[in-house]
Amino acid sequence: MENILVVENLSHIYSAGTPFEKKAVDGVSLSVRRGEIAALIGHTGSGKSTLIQHFNGLLRPSEGRVLINGEDIFESKDTVRAARFAVGLVFQYPEYQLFEETVYKDIAFGPGNMGLDSAEIDRRVRESAQIAGIAEDVLEKSPFELSGGQKRRVALAGIFAMEPEVLVLDEPMAGLDPAGREDVFRFIKEYKERHGTTVIFVTHSMEDAARMAERLIVMRGGSVMLDGTPAEVFAHAEELIASGLDVPQVTRVFMRLRELGAPVDTAVYTVPQAAELLLRLKGVR
Amino acid sequence: MLKDITLGQYFPGESVMHRLDPRTKLVALIVYVVMLFVAKGTASYLLCAVCAAVLIAMSRVAPRLILKSLKPVIVIVIFTAVLNMLYTPGRELVSFWIFKITAEGVYNGVFMAVRIIMLVAVTSLLTYTTSPIALTDAIEHLLSPLKKLKVPVHEFAMMMTIALRFIPTLIEETDKIMSAQKARGADFESGNLLRRAKALIPVLVPLFVSAFRRADELAVAMECRLYHGGEGRTRLNVLRFSRLDAAAAVLVICFVAGVVLLNRVSL
Ligand SMILES: Nc1ncnc2c1ncn2[C@@H]1O[C@H](COP(=O)(O)OP(=O)(O)OP(=O)(O)O)[C@@H](O)[C@H]1O
Ligand SMILES: [Mg+2]
Numbered sequence: 001m002e003n004i005l006v007v008e009n010l011s012h013i014y015s016a017g018t019p020f021e022k023k024a025v026d027g028v029s030l031s032v033r034r035g036e037i038a039a040l041i042g043h044t045g046s047g048k049s050t051l052i053q054h055f056n057g058l059l060r061p062s063e064g065r066v067l068i069n070g071e072d073i074f075e076s077k078d079t080v081r082a083a084r085f086a087v088g089l090v091f092q093y094p095e096y097q098l099f100e101e102t103v104y105k106d107i108a109f110g111p112g113n114m115g116l117d118s119a120e121i122d123r124r125v126r127e128s129a130q131i132a133g134i135a136e137d138v139l140e141k142s143p144f145e146l147s148g149g150q151k152r153r154v155a156l157a158g159i160f161a162m163e164p165e166v167l168v169l170d171e172p173m174a175g176l177d178p179a180g181r182e183d184v185f186r187f188i189k190e191y192k193e194r195h196g197t198t199v200i201f202v203t204h205s206m207e208d209a210a211r212m213a214e215r216l217i218v219m220r221g222g223s224v225m226l227d228g229t230p231a232e233v234f235a236h237a238e239e240l241i242a243s244g245l246d247v248p249q250v251t252r253v254f255m256r257l258r259e260l261g262a263p264v265d266t267a268v269y270t271v272p273q274a275a276e277l278l279l280r281l282k283g284v285r
Numbered sequence: 286m287l288k289d290i291t292l293g294q295y296f297p298g299e300s301v302m303h304r305l306d307p308r309t310k311l312v313a314l315i316v317y318v319v320m321l322f323v324a325k326g327t328a329s330y331l332l333c334a335v336c337a338a339v340l341i342a343m344s345r346v347a348p349r350l351i352l353k354s355l356k357p358v359i360v361i362v363i364f365t366a367v368l369n370m371l372y373t374p375g376r377e378l379v380s381f382w383i384f385k386i387t388a389e390g391v392y393n394g395v396f397m398a399v400r401i402i403m404l405v406a407v408t409s410l411l412t413y414t415t416s417p418i419a420l421t422d423a424i425e426h427l428l429s430p431l432k433k434l435k436v437p438v439h440e441f442a443m444m445m446t447i448a449l450r451f452i453p454t455l456i457e458e459t460d461k462i463m464s465a466q467k468a469r470g471a472d473f474e475s476g477n478l479l480r481r482a483k484a485l486i487p488v489l490v491p492l493f494v495s496a497f498r499r500a501d502e503l504a505v506a507m508e509c510r511l512y513h514g515g516e517g518r519t520r521l522n523v524l525r526f527s528r529l530d531a532a533a534a535v536l537v538i539c540f541v542a543g544v545v546l547l548n549r550v551s552l
Binding site: 019053056058081084085088089090091094096097098099109110113114144158159162 | 296347461462464465466467468469470471472486487490491494495
């Protein structure tokens with residue numbers, strides 16, 4: 001599989017040249033393969049949101065480059081605009097960005113900006129509304145009448161409808177109840193399966209990351225601290241905890257087991273995995 | 286981006302200038318500005334300039350920032366200086382076409398320019414070293430005699446404090462919403478005026494919605510804490526004059542005396 005998104009030695013400095021100067025991202029290099037689903041994890045202020053805003057050219061790197069399909073996105077005005085459509089970015093609390101009179105029109109805003117014809121827009125709006133679990137009759141309502149969770153779905157559908165090659169989400173599940181989190185999780189999965197999209201999402205929850213992603217990228221202080229499969233990353237459970245990050249509860253259980261002398265690995269991060277490992281352990285004895 | 290526009294442009298610090306009572310600073314600034322207009326002749330202007338330089342040095346604010354604050358007025362400075370040069374009658378230096386530059390004109394022009402520059406530099410020094418909240422507090426205090434005349438000084442000060450408090454929040458919010466709409470392909474940079482104005486709708490609607498939501502929340506929060514105006518209200522940070530302020534007052538008086546005396550020295 002080829003790399004769809006490549007970040008080369010990227011740094012970003014906010015308010016350069018003032019007393020408030022702040023290096024938010026510091027020498028990050030990444031490559032993301034087409035169709036991959038990756039979670040970006042890190043402490044508050046570790047530069048996750050700053051990093052992802054470079055992926056579609058909203059922020060210009062102070063240093064380094066971002067390549068989409070091998071092309072530098074800051075080559076010209078057109079490449080920046082192309083990057084906006086190739087990479088769909090969903091901000092944190094996207095429900096605060098709704099503005100149209102009806103849900104339908106709001107979802108159609110993105111595709112409309114892409115200059116598609118109205119039949120294609122209609123197809124995309126209906127399809128993405130369906131994926132995001134928005135009922136037909138809601139489409140004609142005002143987005144301001146909806147509940148917080150419903151607004152979140154509309155905002156997600158608004159990006160889905162642009163059919164980006166890479167979907168980037170900043171804490172898509174923040175502020176939702178467990179059922180709501182589960183829903184959002186499902187919509188993203190479903191959308192990805194239909195379109196083969198590459199997905200990168202930011203999260204604070206190691207559980208969510210471990211459950212959803214096949215790759216974890218852990219950031220600390222603006223740089224990448226760990227990058228690999230969940231098993232690889234959670235093998236460094238002690239390091240993660242030492243730097244103030246959480247690990248899934250089952251991983252903690254296994255860390256404790258190992259402390260007590262059981263011959264187990266800490267690269268365990270889901271309950272079924274844990275169950276299987278424990279059974280095997282018992283069978284051996 | 287939008288965030289780089291510093292409004293109120295306060296830079297926190299620990300210098301003497303930061304520690305002075307905001308009332309002292311405000312009154313001193315008013316005195317300084319008045320003296321700038323009272324000053325006549327090179328000697329008094331020199332004193333004003335030296336004072337400004339000393340104040341800036343004491344504040345530990347980077348001189349670069351002071352220069353930055355002068356940028357917006359540079360056009361006015363040049364314009365005033367040129368007008369003064371051309372239209373002051375007196376001994377002619379050079380003349381061309383219908384213009385003539387006089388010695389008095391050059392003299393006046395330079396002084397006007399210096400006056401405006403010092404005025405802006407020292408005023409921005411005040412805003413650089415005093416938080417907007419402290420400044421409104423000081424204004425409220427200084428205007429409190431007007432309360433006797435039933436002027437709602439406290440309410441005005443509260444409105445100003447809230448407005449100042451929310452300017453950065455709203456700027457940040459605008460930035461966020463703009464980014465979010467750009468991510469959906471909104472284009473704020475191209476097209477004619479009408480198109481650009483229309484492009485702002487996706488920003489303005491969510492911005493107003495959130496501003497009203499915030500106002501509502503703030504009102505409820507204030508009511509929950511039994512806010513009922515200025516009557517009998519005490520403060521967390523009581524403004525107190527210290528020895529530093531007394532010293533500053535003495536220096537201000539010396540400065541006034543200095544300018545008045547130097548005005549008599551003809552140079
Ligand atoms: N617009 C901005 N101007 C100046 N500094 C900023 C700006 N945005 C973020 N920062 C700073 O950059 C650093 C990284 O911020 P960023 O928002 O990328 O962190 P994050 O990892 O997304 O955190 P969180 O988990 O809280 O969302 C922080 O220290 C923050 O204060
Ligand atoms: Mg963030």
